[in-house]
Each structure stands twice: as C-alpha cells, then as structure tokens.
Amino acid sequence: MRFPDLSDSAPLxxxxxxxxxxxxxxxxxxxxxxxxxxxxxxxxxxxxxTAEEYDQGQSFQHHVEAINxxxxxxxxxxxxxxxxxxxxxxxxxxxxxMVLDRVVTxxxxxxxxxxxxxxxxxxxxxLRRALSIPTELLLSARKHPSFWKRAAEERQxxxxxxxxxxxxxRAADPARPMTEQEAWSCRLTDHxxxxxxxxxxxxxxxxxxxxxxxxxxxNWYLKNSEAGVSQAVTL
Numbered sequence: 001m002r003f004p005d006l007s008d009s010a011p012l013x014x015x016x017x018x019x020x021x022x023x024x025x026x027x028x029x030x031x032x033x034x035x036x037x038x039x040x041x042x043x044x045x046x047x048x049x050t051a052e053e054y055d056q057g058q059s060f061q062h063h064v065e066a067i068n069x070x071x072x073x074x075x076x077x078x079x080x081x082x083x084x085x086x087x088x089x090x091x092x093x094x095x096x097x098m099v100l101d102r103v104v105t106x107x108x109x110x111x112x113x114x115x116x117x118x119x120x121x122x123x124x125x126x127l128r129r130a131l132s133i134p135t136e137l138l139l140s141a142r143k144h145p146s147f148w149k150r151a152a153e154e155r156q157x158x159x160x161x162x163x164x165x166x167x168x169x170r171a172a173d174p175a176r177p178m179t180e181q182e183a184w185s186c187r188l189t190d191h192x193x194x195x196x197x198x199x200x201x202x203x204x205x206x207x208x209x210x211x212x213x214x215x216x217x218x219n220w221y222l223k224n225s226e227a228g229v230s231q232a233v234t235l
Contacts, residue, residue, distance in 0.1 A: 004219040011222065013109045016099050019119055020215055023092035027211045030085040031204075037078040044071040079198055083189045086200045087121045089207040090188070094122045096214030097130040100138050103221060124166055125184035131159050141221040154206065161202045168199060 003024045006017045048071055051064045095118040102110065110118070122130070135151040142148065169191045170183040178186070192199040 004215050006215065006219060006222075011103050011109075012099070012218075015112045015115050016110055019115045020092070020096060020099065020218075023088055023095060023119060024211060024215060026088040027085065027092050027208065030081065030088050031208050034078065034081040034085045034204075037074065037081045041071065041074040041078045044074050047071075076194070079192070079194070082198055082200055082204060083192060085208070086204055087189055089204060089211050090122050090127055091119055092211040093207050093214070094118055094126055094130040096211065096218070097133060097138065100214055100218050100221070101133050103218060104138060104140060121187050121189060123185050123187055124162065124169075128159065128162055128184070131155055131162065139217060141217075141224050158203060158206045161206075165199050165203060168196070172196060 003021050006012055006020070007014075044067060048064070048067045051067045055061055055064050095115070098110065098118060102108070135155050136148045139148055139151055165188065166180075166183050169186065169188075170178045170180065172191060172193055188199050
C-alpha cells in the first residue's frame with residue numbers, strides 16, 4: 001500500500017509528513033523482511049522433522065545437526081527482524097495517531113522536537129495512551145457507526161493483548177519481578193528474553209495494519225470532513 005500524497009495538506013507540517021513517510025517506509029521494509037524470515041524458519045523446521053525421521057537410529061547425524069544449526073540461526077534472525085519491525089511499527093502507530101488526533105481536534109501542529117521524540121520506540125505506556133484514544137473520534141469523518149464499531153473492537157483487542165504483554169514482561173525475570181509502573185515505562189525491544197516467546201506475538205501484525213491505515217485516515221479526514229476542508233481553506 002502506497003503512502004498518500006500529503007505534501008499539499010495545509011494542516012500538516014513538512015516535518016510531520018516527512019516523519020510519517022519515513023517511518024511508514026521503514027515499517028514496510030522491516031515487516032517484509034520479518035515475514036520472509038518467518039517463511040525461512042518454518043521451512044527449516046519442516047526440513048528438521050524430515051531429517052530426524054530419515055536419520056533416526058543412524059550412526060551419523062550430520063544432516064540433522066546441519067539443519068538444526070541452520071534453524072537456530074534462522075529463528076534468531078526472525079526474532080531480531082521482528083523486534084526491528086516492532087520498533088518502527090510502534091513508533092509509526094503512536095506518531096500517526098498523534099497527528100490524526102491533533103488534526104481531528106484542531107490542535108496546534110506538533111513541534112519538530114516533539115515529532116523527533118515520537119519517532120523513537122514508545123514505551124508500553126505511550127503506546128497504550130495512543131491506542132486508548134477513541135476510534136470514533138479519530139475516524140469521525142467516516143460517518144459509518146458500523147465502521148466505528150469494528151475499529152473500536154479491533155483496538156480493544158489490541159489493548160487487551162498489550163496488557164498481556166505488560167503482564168509477561170513483569171514476570172519475565174522471577175528473581176526481580178517488575179512493578180506495574182516499571183513495566184509500563186519500559187520498551188518492548190529491551191525486554192524480550194530469547195528463552196521466551198517473542199513479546200510482540202499477537203501485537204505486531206495489528207500494529208502493522210494500523211501503520212498502513214493511519215496515513216490514509218489522515219488523508220481521508222482532510223479531504224472528506226467539513227472540519228478538515230475548513231482547516232485547509234483557513235490555513
């Protein structure tokens with residue numbers, strides 16, 4: 001999906017547009033490589049099962065060892081790319097929602113320093129706050145209650161999964177469990193132990209979908225809502 005042409009959208013600043021476009025492309029590139037890595041790891045996993053079956057009871061296990069080593073490397077690669085995709089997808093999600101929210105509410109443009117800060121990976125709390133903004137407000141230009149309802153349900157499911165991740169991060173180190181606030185204040189890429197399932201499981205795909213849709217929603221609002229058109233004319 002292509003990034004919409006927002007360069008002539010009066011309510012948006014050049015900094016906001018450039019940051020959104022850059023994060024959008026980074027998200028697309030990283031998630032494409034992550035999905036390719038998943039395919040590679042799955043293929044090697046299937047080869048492992050076949051190799052173990054063929055070499056069962058044999059004196060030499062070099063085939064099994066080779067596939068196992070390759071699979072271990074592919075799995076680590078997949079996790080690293082998943083964390084990279086999370087870093088960009090979570091940042092784009094927060095920045096995109098913040099820009100859409102401020103356009104919808106008529107708030108002042110984000111400062112360059114604020115945009116720069118929002119391009120960093122957000123904490124779980126920053127992500128939670130952004131995802132908690134009512135979708136009925138953000139998508140007000142759509143004028144379809146059924147659209148709002150579906151979007152709200154999807155957003156609530158993602159928030160629920162975020163709470164599960166928060167819980168898992170708190171308990172990741174039994175020797176030093178985090179407080180609730182400590183866990184909300186951390187970044188996921190810093191707390192995804194290799195001996196546990198990836199902390200982004202169940203959340204990365206929905207975040208990528210938000211990344212793909214938010215620029216389109218900004219564009220839709222500016223072109224279709226009375227308030228958006230009015231802002232463009234005024235500015």
